[in-house]
Amino acid sequence: MNLDLRGQAITRVCFDAALTLLTSGDCELRVENEAVLQVSDGDHVSFDPEAPDVAAPHLVRLNGDVIAEAEAGKAGDLVIEFESGTKLTVRPDDDYEAWGLVGPMGRRAICTPGGEIAVWSGE
Numbered sequence: 001m002n003l004d005l006r007g008q009a010i011t012r013v014c015f016d017a018a019l020t021l022l023t024s025g026d027c028e029l030r031v032e033n034e035a036v037l038q039v040s041d042g043d044h045v046s047f048d049p050e051a052p053d054v055a056a057p058h059l060v061r062l063n064g065d066v067i068a069e070a071e072a073g074k075a076g077d078l079v080i081e082f083e084s085g086t087k088l089t090v091r092p093d094d095d096y097e098a099w100g101l102v103g104p105m106g107r108r109a110i111c112t113p114g115g116e117i118a119v120w121s122g123e
Contacts, residue, residue, distance in 0.1 A: 033098035040085035076115025
C-alpha cells in the first residue's frame with residue numbers, strides 16, 4: 001500500500017518513547033518497534049526507538065531529506081526510501097503496534113499487533 005508521502009520533506013525528527021518523523025505535508029509517522037536504517041553507504045543500523053543511541057546521528061540527518069517512496073507491505077512492514085539513499089524499515093510486532101501514520105483531515109494508517117494494517121480515510 002502506497003502511503004502517499006512521496007515528495008514530502010522531513011521537517012522534524014523527535015525522540016521520546018518512540019521515533020517520530022514530521023513531514024512538510026503535515027503528516028506524523030511514529031515508529032514504536034525495532035527498526036533498521038540503511039544509510040547511503042550501505043551500512044545497516046538496527047535500533048530500538050526507545051533507545052536509538054547508535055542510530056541517532058543517522059536519524060537526525062533525515063531532517064530536510066525528502067521521501068522518495070513510502071510503502072506498507074501486506075505483512076505490516078513499513079519501508080521508507082529517502083532521496084539521500086537512506087532507507088528505513090520497520091517490521092510488525094506480534095504484540096504491539098509497530099508504527100502509525102497520521103495525516104491531514106483525519107487520514108490514519110496503523111500497523112496493529114500481528115501486522116494487519118488499519119486505515120481510516122478521514123472522509
